[in-house]
Amino acid sequence: MNLTTHPAPSRATMEDVARLSGVSLKSVSRVINGEPHVSASLKAKVEAAIAELNYVPDAAARSLAGSRTFIIGLLLDNPSPHYTMKVQKGVYDAVREHQYHLRIDNVDSTVPADAFMAQLNALVRNSRCDGFVLTPPLCDNVLLLEFLDQSGIRHVSIAPTLDRSLGSGVVIDDAEAAATIARHLWDLGHREFAVLRGPAEHRAAARRRDGFIEELERLGLSEPVTEIDSGFSFEGGISAGESLLASSRRPTAIFAGNDDSAAGVMAACSKAGLRVPDDISVCGFDDSWIARSVWPYLTTVYQPIEEMSRLAVAILLRRGEPENRLYRLDFRLVVRDSTAPPPQPRS
Amino acid sequence: MNLTTHPAPSRATMEDVARLSGVSLKSVSRVINGEPHVSASLKAKVEAAIAELNYVPDAAARSLAGSRTFIIGLLLDNPSPHYTMKVQKGVYDAVREHQYHLRIDNVDSTVPADAFMAQLNALVRNSRCDGFVLTPPLCDNVLLLEFLDQSGIRHVSIAPTLDRSLGSGVVIDDAEAAATIARHLWDLGHREFAVLRGPAEHRAAARRRDGFIEELERLGLSEPVTEIDSGFSFEGGISAGESLLASSRRPTAIFAGNDDSAAGVMAACSKAGLRVPDDISVCGFDDSWIARSVWPYLTTVYQPIEEMSRLAVAILLRRGEPENRLYRLDFRLVVRDSTAPPPQPRS
DNA sequence: TTGTAAGCGTTATCAC
C-alpha cells in the first residue's frame, strides 16, 4: 500500500485529551462515559479537546480495562437468506446507533449435543461480546439458552416461541396473523381451504396453522380444512400443491404458512395449468423478498423483522431491563395479487 | 441471569500458564504465536499447561498490545440477499478457521462523496480490523479503494471488474461463462436470441453481454441479438420479458444476465401464456437460490461464491502476498429445466 | 534458545 502521500496520523489518546484540556485522565474518562458528578465547565473543556484532536476511544483498550466489549453478536443457524438479511440489517443499524459493532456467528444446531456445546464454548471463550441476538431456530434451543444463562451472557431472542423463563424476546402474534389471513379469504367468499404445515420444530408454524383453522371455525366453517406438510421449502410447497390439486376435494384457497412454500404452491398451480388467483387463491406468510419475486405477487403477512431486530438490540443494551419479558409488535396483512374470490362464488 | 449454580470460572491468563509450565511469559507467547526458536521440550511443556488450564488468549489484550485485532470486516452495500448470504458464509467459515472473528459493516455508496467518506471514517476510526473483504458494488468503488489504501488497511475484493492496481481480488471469467451459455443454447438449436442487460454500474453485467454475443457471432449467427435493459431485478425482468414477447421477432431463447431478472422473464412468459421451456428457453446467471425457487428450475451458471469468499480471506490473512493480484476460479454451466430445443427446430 | 522489563490505552479504586 502506498503510504507516502498520506502518512497515517497516529491517533490521539485519552492522555492527549487530558493534557490539552488540562484535566486528569479520569476526568476525560468520566466525560466520555457520561458518568455523573462532572461539572459543566470541565465537561465543556474536555469535549472541546476531544473535538480538536478528533479523538476516538480505542476499543481494545476499553474492553481490556473495562467490562464492556462494544460488540454485539448475532447468532445464526441455517438461515433463510431473506429472513436473515432483514434481521441482520435491523440489528446492524441499531448496533451502530449505539456505537457498537456487529459480530456474526454461525452455529449448527443439527449436530449432537456435545458437538453443539463444543461450538458454543469455542465461540464464547475466544472473544467475549456484550450480548447475543438469537434468531430462529436458535431462540428455541434450550441447550443454548441454558448455556448462555449459565455463562452470564445476555441475550435477546427474535421470534421465540418457548413459554420461557429464559431471557427476553421480540415476537408477533402468529396465531392472530394467521386468523387475519383466514378472515381475508373468508370475506372473499372462500369456503374450501387447505393449509400447509411447517416443520415440526418450527413452533411458530404450528401457531399459524392453529390460528388459521380456529378462526375459520369461529367464522362458521363446517367443512374440515385439508392439512398437508410442506417443510416450509419451495420444493415442499410444490409437492404439497400437487397433492392438493390432484385431490377430489380441491380447495379454492391455500394458506401456506410461509412465503417459500407459497411460491412452491404457485409453481404447482402453474404446472397444473391453473391460474392464480382466478382458479385458486394462495397466501403466504413473512412478506419476504420472494413474495414479490413470483407472479402474481403474493398476498401475505408482513412481519416487522427489521423493527423486531432493532428492538432486540435496544433491549440488550438497556441494562436493568426485566430479564424475561416478551415484547409483541404488530404485523400487517399485505393483500397483493394472489388472492381473489373463488371461481364459483357461493351465494 | 442465574449465576449461583455455575459461577463463571475466571479465565486462566498467560501468567497462569507460565507459572504452571515453569517458563517465562515470553516463552508462552512464543508458543502461542508459533514463533521460531522454541525448543521442542519447552513447547511441549507450555502446550500441556495450556491444555490443562483450558487457556485461551484474550482478544482485547492481544490487540491492545500487538498490531493484530483478529477481526476481519465484511463490507456490504445494498446486497442481493442470496448473493450476500453465500459470501457471508464463505467468509465466516474461512475466518473462523484462522481463529479470527467476522465483523459486518454496511455502507451506503449511493450518497454524495463527502457523506460516503464520512461513513468510511466512522467505521475505520471507531475500531480497527485486520482487513476488509469487499463485495460488489463496493469492490469497484474507487473512492473506497483509495481510502483503504491510504489508510494502510488491507483488503481483498470479491468479483471486482476494475482493471486495477488497487488491491487483490477473486473473480470468475464472466465473458467465458456467458459464452458457455451461448454455446448451450446454440447446440440446442436456437438461432433467435435476446439478452437482458444489467445496470450500467454493474461492469460484470456488460462482460456477460459481450461474451454472450461475441460467442454467438463466432458460432456463425447472422441475425442480430435483441438487447434490452432489465436492471437485474425481478420487476425489470418482467417488463423486459413482456416487451420481448410482444415484439414481432420473438426470440426462442433469452439470456438474462442474472437469476433474478431471469425469474422475471419466466413470470412474463407465464402471464403471456407461454410455457418454458417448450415455447421459449430462459437462462439465468449466478445459480442463486431463486434459480430453484421458480418453476421450471432455471438453467444458469454456477459461480463458486463461497469458495471465492474463502479464498479472499485466505489472501487477506496470508501476509507477504502480492498486493494486486487477480485470482480466477472456475464457473460451471448448470443445465436445469428452463432450456430446451426451440419449438420449430431449423434443419 | 530463553527471559526481563516496559509499555499498549483504557477503566477502577480510593483518596482528596
Added chain:
DNA sequence: GTGATAACGCTTACAA
C-alpha cells in the same frame, strides 16, 4: 467534583 495510581493480559524491544 476531581485526580493519582494501579490494574487489565498481552506483545515487543532488548538482554542474556
